[in-house]
Amino acid sequence: MLFEAALDAADRAFLAEVRAFLDGALDASIVEPEDALRSQVCDHPRQEAWIERLRPRRWHVGFWPVEHGGAGLGQVQNYLLLYEQGRRGAPLLSPLSITYVGPVVMAFGTPAQQQALLPAIVDGRDHWCQGFSEPGSGSDLGSVSTFAERRGDRYVVNGSKIWTTDAHHANKIFCLLRTRREQSKDALSFLLIDMDTPGVTVRPIRLMTGDHEFNQVFFDDVEVPAENLLGGEGGGWAVAKYLLEMERGAFVFGGRLRRRFELLLAGARARDDVPRAFWHEAARVDVELMAYEATEFRLGHLRAREAQTAAEPNVIKIGWTETMQRIDELALMLARVDWLYAPEPTLGPGKDGLPMSSWLAGYFNNRAATIYGGSNEIQRELIFRSLRRELT
Amino acid sequence: MSLTPSPECAALVDSAERMVRERYDYASLRAVLASADDDSRARWHDFAELGWLAVPLAEADGGLGLAPSVASALIAALGPAAMSEPLPSQLALSGYLLGRARPTPRRDAVLARWLAGDSLLALLEPLPATGMVMTTHGDAVLDGHAGAVLDAGLADVLIVGARQEDGVPAYYLVDADAEGVARHARRGADGRDFADVALRGVRVGASERLDLTAAAPGEAQGYFALLLASESLGIMHALVRLTAEHLAQREQFGRKLIDFQELQHRLVDMQLEAVRAESMLEVARLHCDQGGLGTAAAMTSAALYQAARSGRRVAEEAVQLHGAIGMTDELVVGHYLKRIISNAIIGGHAETHLERAASARGISSPSP
Ligand SMILES: Cc1cc2nc3c(=O)[nH]c(=O)nc-3n(C[C@H](O)[C@H](O)[C@H](O)COP(=O)(O)OP(=O)(O)OC[C@H]3O[C@@H](n4cnc5c(N)ncnc54)[C@H](O)[C@@H]3O)c2cc1C
Numbered sequence: 079m080l081f082e083a084a085l086d087a088a089d090r091a092f093l094a095e096v097r098a099f100l101d102g103a104l105d106a107s108i109v110e111p112e113d114a115l116r117s118q119v120c121d122h123p124r125q126e127a128w129i130e131r132l133r134p135r136r137w138h139v140g141f142w143p144v145e146h147g148g149a150g151l152g153q154v155q156n157y158l159l160l161y162e163q164g165r166r167g168a169p170l171l172s173p174l175s176i177t178y179v180g181p182v183v184m185a186f187g188t189p190a191q192q193q194a195l196l197p198a199i200v201d202g203r204d205h206w207c208q209g210f211s212e213p214g215s216g217s218d219l220g221s222v223s224t225f226a227e228r229r230g231d232r233y234v235v236n237g238s239k240i241w242t243t244d245a246h247h248a249n250k251i252f253c254l255l256r257t258r259r260e261q262s263k264d265a266l267s268f269l270l271i272d273m274d275t276p277g278v279t280v281r282p283i284r285l286m287t288g289d290h291e292f293n294q295v296f297f298d299d300v301e302v303p304a305e306n307l308l309g310g311e312g313g314g315w316a317v318a319k320y321l322l323e324m325e326r327g328a329f330v331f332g333g334r335l336r337r338r339f340e341l342l343l344a345g346a347r348a349r350d351d352v353p354r355a356f357w358h359e360a361a362r363v364d365v366e367l368m369a370y371e372a373t374e375f376r377l378g379h380l381r382a383r384e385a386q387t388a389a390e391p392n393v394i395k396i397g398w399t400e401t402m403q404r405i406d407e408l409a410l411m412l413a414r415v416d417w418l419y420a421p422e423p424t425l426g427p428g429k430d431g432l433p434m435s436s437w438l439a440g441y442f443n444n445r446a447a448t449i450y451g452g453s454n455e456i457q458r459e460l461i462f463r464s465l466r467r468e469l470t
Numbered sequence: 471m472s473l474t475p476s477p478e479c480a481a482l483v484d485s486a487e488r489m490v491r492e493r494y495d496y497a498s499l500r501a502v503l504a505s506a507d508d509d510s511r512a513r514w515h516d517f518a519e520l521g522w523l524a525v526p527l528a529e530a531d532g533g534l535g536l537a538p539s540v541a542s543a544l545i546a547a548l549g550p551a552a553m554s555e556p557l558p559s560q561l562a563l564s565g566y567l568l569g570r571a572r573p574t575p576r577r578d579a580v581l582a583r584w585l586a587g588d589s590l591l592a593l594l595e596p597l598p599a600t601g602m603v604m605t606t607h608g609d610a611v612l613d614g615h616a617g618a619v620l621d622a623g624l625a626d627v628l629i630v631g632a633r634q635e636d637g638v639p640a641y642y643l644v645d646a647d648a649e650g651v652a653r654h655a656r657r658g659a660d661g662r663d664f665a666d667v668a669l670r671g672v673r674v675g676a677s678e679r680l681d682l683t684a685a686a687p688g689e690a691q692g693y694f695a696l697l698l699a700s701e702s703l704g705i706m707h708a709l710v711r712l713t714a715e716h717l718a719q720r721e722q723f724g725r726k727l728i729d730f731q732e733l734q735h736r737l738v739d740m741q742l743e744a745v746r747a748e749s750m751l752e753v754a755r756l757h758c759d760q761g762g763l764g765t766a767a768a769m770t771s772a773a774l775y776q777a778a779r780s781g782r783r784v785a786e787e788a789v790q791l792h793g794a795i796g797m798t799d800e801l802v803v804g805h806y807l808k809r810i811i812s813n814a815i816i817g818g819h820a821e822t823h824l825e826r827a828a829s830a831r832g833i834s835s836p837s838p
Binding site: 211214215216217218221240241283284285286287288292351353354355356410411413414415416417418419432433434438439441442445446448449450453455 | 617618620656657658659660662664721722723724732733786789790793794796797798799800804805807808811812814815816819820821822824825
């Protein structure tokens with residue numbers, strides 16, 4: 079980590095503790111193999127196995143407060159924990175439950191909701207997926223039309239969500255939907271739905287690589303208890319905005335990208351057909367990656383969340399996604415014909431797409447990164463608005 | 471002067487555009503790609519009937535004797551089909567190369583079947599990495615292994631390049647199901663056919679040997695580069711059109727996406743890339759037609775490099791501007807991205823082509 083020399087004694091000691099832990103716990107059965115890097119969605123058994131090893135220290139929910147079952151790590155220590163894991167190839171834990179649902183339940187949930195929902199995430203009983211996007215509402219999330227009609231102590235939900243990552247693994251879905259017909263933001267609510275409720279169906283959608291990661295979810299007269307509302311009726315937009323900030327900024331990707339870059343260089347060193355231009359380009363990507371790592375730490379983790387400006391999650395989202403794509407493009411400079419058809423299927427554990435080199439599949443799959451989590455065009459728009467506020 | 475295509479060329483392009491319109495929707499292509507075996511062989515008879523296979527062959531061989539620019543225009547027009555039938559490789563690496571060999575009974579028979587759409591060929595280049603060796607002269611025995619050979623799964627006859635003891639390559643026609651030939655076929659990322667090929671003690675006689683000039687294989691590769699660039703260009707045009715249509719139809723924030731100036735400019739940048747690739751391709755076409763494929767190598771390399779670079783930008787932007795639907799296998803956009811990237815990879819290292827173009831044009835650092 080680039081700012082190691084600036085860490086204070088306590089953080090330095092923590093970093094040593096993390097490294098010692100990883101030396102022992104992160105063995106070959108857990109480390110994500112190169113093949114698995116074709117996607118940012120890590121296979122579930124591997125995630126589960128890793129969570130079991132993190133659990134005694136509560137490091138799978140490291141930044142959660144102790145009273146909710148977390149390790150209560152501060153910003154910097156949480157960063158160090160996540161950076162080191164990514165750097166060393168620990169499975170990328172799905173953020174859906176831990177990083178998205180957990181924090182919004184802490185911020186907006188009633189005490190009863192917190193008691194019911196948070197332990198189920200910590201213990202690994204609940205796996206959530208995110209029902210925001212709809213066929214007609216992508217960038218313009220405020221226009222969602224899935225409707226929840228109040229009938230007594232229940233809501234009856236009709237409509238459809240799409241691009242829902244992991245809906246085929248999850249047992250719960252959180253939805254941004256409409257509880258009143260008019261187009262204002264306070265007609266939106268945040269509703270938690272069990273996937274096994276009658277009327278919920280899931281249609282798989284394949285990526286261009288053949289990988290199955292996302293789905294369309296249909297709701298036909300799905301009855302949901304009214305107490306499953308988070309943030310009150312009409313309070314959905316505030317919850318969704320808070321969650322999106324986590325989606326855009328609460329990750330640590332620097333370590334994972336650094337590992338990916340180093341694996342690529344190691345592969346290049348082992349070959350005798352690498353064009354000279356590759357190394358020149360690699361030098362450029364190395365500096366760009368350092369700049370991203372430094373940005374991620376400075377803007378995302380050095381300061382307390384309250385002191386951050388509104389745009390910082392957006393800056394980080396653009397940073398990691400576009401730097402990742404630079405690494406993928408660098409990998410293309412090494413492409414050989416056998417990457418196209420991978421004589422040995424290099425799908426990686428838990429993957430079921432078309433057999434091709436994991437670098438090539440990674441290049442294709444990672445084109446999605448500048449689209450998901452709010453497209454980078456929308457991120458730039460948000461940064462601009464914040465800049466304009468600051469400058470005028 | 472004029473760069474307007476000849477009437478013959480225009481007629482071929484017309485037949486290609488009609489074929490794309492009538493026979494190549496993405497839904498059928500998806501079904502073909504999803505099915506285990508390929509039933510596209512029947513299409514080759516149609517290609518033969520339309521005169522497409524005759525383009526690169528001399529009239530003496532029953533061909534039309536047309537210039538490389540005509541094949542290029544034909545393939546560009548077929549680009550939007552992103553078809554699983556490997557026409558660029560068949561025209562350049564099979565038909566054209568075989569046409570360049572001196573007539574022999576065996577060569578003539580194989581070529582006639584190919585021209586009629588009855589059989590497909592695949593070329594195994596005598597790369598050092600393949601380890602293809604010959605153990606005797608005259609009547610030869612072929613041993614070796616070639617990985618990721620284009621069209622080798624579909625082919626009925628292989629053109630096997632092997633290095634002789636003196637290092638000079640010799641080319642033989644070998645039946646794909648001959649004793650000692652083993653093939654392991656699979657589809658590539660974009661649906662194209664590849665196979666690993668192993669030859670174990672395959673006996674070939676002098677009658678199977680192709681009499682080719684030393685330059686012919688390289689010229690066939692130049693032809694192939696021209697056609698790969700052409701196909702990618704056809705796909706670029708299709709991507710610009712599809713993206714414009716998508717932006718004009720999709721509404722977010724109460725407006726058509728096309729009304730956002732940011733997206734207008736991005737669409738224009740895609741078009742500018744396509745123009746760049748097309749212009750470079752025109753230069754290469756002219757050089758191939760006038761100077762011959764041999765002297766045009768720097769230009770075909772430059773055209774392939776430009777098509778790879780522009781093509782990637784156009785296709786990446788098309789995916790981006792389509793949003794999530796562009797990432798799926800349910801829309802042709804993702805397939806186009808895979809095809810453009812595949813064309814670049816099959817054509818060989820972009821950097822190698824760039825270096826070849828640069829050194830032919832005297833752009834290199836002064837030697838120390
Ligand atoms: C792999 C993947 C996983 C996903 N997982 C989930 C998930 O789990 N849950 C979920 O709810 N969603 C998920 N999404 C959906 C994602 O959030 C949306 O794709 C994203 O918000 C963009 O919406 P869209 O795809 O409808 O594109 P559109 O909104 O239709 O946008 C199309 C293009 O227009 C641009 N654009 C739109 N408006 C503007 C504007 N005002 N100015 C300039 N440009 C504009 C966009 O940037 C984009 O390039 C996922 C998407 C992907 C690709």
